[in-house]
Amino acid sequence: MQATRSPMVEAVTVTLNPAIDQTVVIANFTVGQVNRVEQVTSQPGGKGVNVAAALADYGHTVGVTGFLGRENDGAFAALFAQKGITDGFVRIDGLTRTGVKVSDPAQQQTTDINYPGQAPTPANLDTLSHRLGQFHTPWVVVSGSIPPGVPPTIYRDLVAMLIARGRQIVLDTSGDALRAALEAAPHIIKPNIHELEALVGASLMGQDAVVEAAHTLLSRGVQMVVVSMGKEGACFVTAGRVVVARPPDVTVQSTVGAGDAMVAGIVAGQLRGLPLTECARLATAFSLDRITHMGVGLSSLAHVNALMEQVTVDRGA
Ligand SMILES: Nc1ncnc2c1ncn2[C@@H]1O[C@H](COP(=O)(O)OP(=O)(O)OP(=O)(O)O)[C@@H](O)[C@H]1O
Ligand SMILES: [Mg+2]
Structure with a gap:
């Protein structure tokens, strides 16, 4: 997304803490042993990314924003291009986190290994807020968890800014982030x-x-x-x-x-x-x-x- 453009879409989703979802199939996965991987699938994920993909598939024009680590954003960029989604993600230093699911069909068990998320800087947060404000859209979806180092009031502040610009908000989060954001009345x-x-x-x-x-x-x-x-x-x-x-x-x-x-x-x-x-x-x-x-x-x-x-x-x- 060019910094000077103001894209017009039917909805924008915000994902501050996306993840690459990797599923690794290992029969009889055993802790403390060498385990052989039978199959790996990897796909770009994160709650707002999932919402945007479904909306685009239903025929709506959609934009996405949030933070992506610039070192491994390829799969996200490919997904957005494939689905015609306007990419407004702010690139930040480092890697987008990966969530590994070890799926064991033999023991019918799943083990999760979640990498920590990347912490955006205050300057990154300003860029995000600016970019989000630039989208011309009736609806904004704010969803998912908040990355490390970002205050739990971030959604409240973003929602207030968006409502002041006449946007309608769907909020899907939990805990302190949800509690604080309710003050802005999504x-x-x-x-x-x-x-x-x-x-x-x-x-x-x-x-x-x-x-x-x-x-x-x-x-x-x-x-x-x-x-x-x-x-x-x-x-x-x-x-x-x-x-x-x-x-x-x-x-x-x-x-x-x-x-x-x-x-x-x-x-x-x-x-x-x-x-x-x-x-x-x-x-x-x-x-x-x-x-x-x-x-x-x-x-x-x-x-x-x-x-x-x-x-x-x-x-x-
Ligand atoms: N086992 C199930 N069988 C049928 N429908 C289901 C099942 N699980 C979820 N759904 C459908 O999906 C909807 C959302 O599911 P759920 O309440 O689990 O959401 P959630 O906990 O917010 O999920 P997420 O993990 O994506 O945040 C349900 O209202 C229902 O329509
Ligand atoms: Mg949920």
């Missing part, structure tokens, strides 16, 4: 049930408790709270409505990125002006497409449309 948030429980400091048993917790967030200026609950589906709550979307039985390949796909579906629903029930169906279909296929982005529009028909939606009690 339009839509998508906590999973565990993130919501941590936020409100209570365990939420049953739909009424979930809806009540969502309402406390609406009272603080959020316009839609989507609480995802894994295979139980998701609860879409606005000031006037509650819609519960339940997925059909599917054969799960991997649940990694289910939430990111759901966020992409929520944005697609907003861009298309869908009513809440249809938005809930579409977002759930995006998540189901994600978990029934490997790779980045959507498998096909036909599959998403077919899944949409299988999602049950009802108005909550």
